[in-house]
Amino acid sequence: MKLSEAIKQYRMYLRVSMGKSEHTVSGYTSDLKQYAQFLTDNTLVEQITLERIEDFFLSLYGIKKPSSINRMLSSVHGFHEFLALQYDINDPTVLLDIHRRKQPLPKTFHLSDVQILLDSFKDTDKDLFHKAIVSVLFASGLRVSECCGLEIHQCYMDERLFRILGKGDTERIIPGADWAFEALSQYMETVRPKWRRKATSYVFINSKGNQVTRQYIYTMLKYKSKECGIEPSINPHALRHTLATTLLEGGADLRYVQQMLGHKDISTTQIYTHIDSDRLHQAVDNLHPGARLKKEKNK
Structure with a gap:
């Protein structure tokens, strides 16, 4: 053949x-x-x-x-x-004996950069649309494909929850921040009705009424990053990684982050996220058996 x-x-x-x-x-x-x-x-x-x-x-x-x-x-x-x-x-x-090369960790951004990006959006229809996308991506940690495919019935506005069907048809429930749902509600109530040209259940549609694409979101973030003076450009994957890293550094349980990101195996979450060196040293100082022995000796 x-x-x-x-x-x-x-x-x-x-x-x-x-x-x-x-x-x-x-x-x-x-x-x-x-x-x-x-x-x-x-x-x-x-x-x-x-x-x-x-x-x-x-x-x-x-x-x-x-x-x-x-x-x-x-x-x-x-x-x-x-x-x-x-x-x-x-x-x-x-x-085949070609070893997999180590993949560098995705870049993360300081929260101030994300805030600058969110604050840069004005009250125009297009900016409200863009702000809603960025807010949902960062608040929920959705994959960009999940964001593009998000449907109205998956958004529980009153409960502030997203119901996502991810890779392998695995379902997960993701709580969203109030500010993200406020941005989403504003877009849904004021912009989406104007742009809808036909019956569609997709949340994010462009001005022609079509489902937003991955490429559109990447391009929008690249343009907005340049406009805000953020280097390198923010992308959907970096938003997801920044959220995960921030949660871990804030003390969130690794399994909670695994569930939120939709990782089947926790080892993926461990590779995907990283813990800053100060927190790692603190954990070793407090929890390592050698540290406990030292404390016992000093009593």
Whole structure:
């Protein structure tokens, strides 16, 4: 089977059999297209060797970000695992010994930067729309895709809660800050009715009545950051990470942050967030067995 045909079959498998979202399928497909370009589309999958796969990944180092390389490792491994299961084709990736590169922690921003951003929005329809998006992202820690897909029935305005269906169809309830719901209510009551051109349940729609896109939010934040003199630019992921870090530094339980962010495994939360060194040293001083022994000796 030609590599190009195998990728088409895998894409169909992800969409139909696995029920993956279009965004996820698109990400896998993009990675595998680069893989196919390196090996050439006419390559027969039965002839792909471990050496060729290693050459492909070695060619990426120094060009791609660690996070991109790690994602591609998952994409290529999943693809060959599919071929082995569905077509009984040898999976050379089982012997792949390319260690995952460490992903640098996402940048966080000082709370004063976030406040400057929120204070910069005026009372125009467009700014009220933008302020509501930023407020919801930062107050709830939603992924940008979850924010774009947020529907009216998921917002409990009186209870100040969001009901989110995240990755793997896992549901979580997220409490939101009063100020965030105030910004959301103002947009919902004064702006959204003007912009709605057709029946839609999406919360965030643009002036043409269409569901807001991820790219729109990224571009808006980049423009507003530049306008406010915030460097580097704030992005949705940084807002999410800043919230998580602030909660942990404020003493929030790690499992609460895990639930809020929608992480299936707490180890993801541990990698995704970091604790400042002062707090870490304080914890060691207070809780380490050696510190307790020292206290006992001084009694």
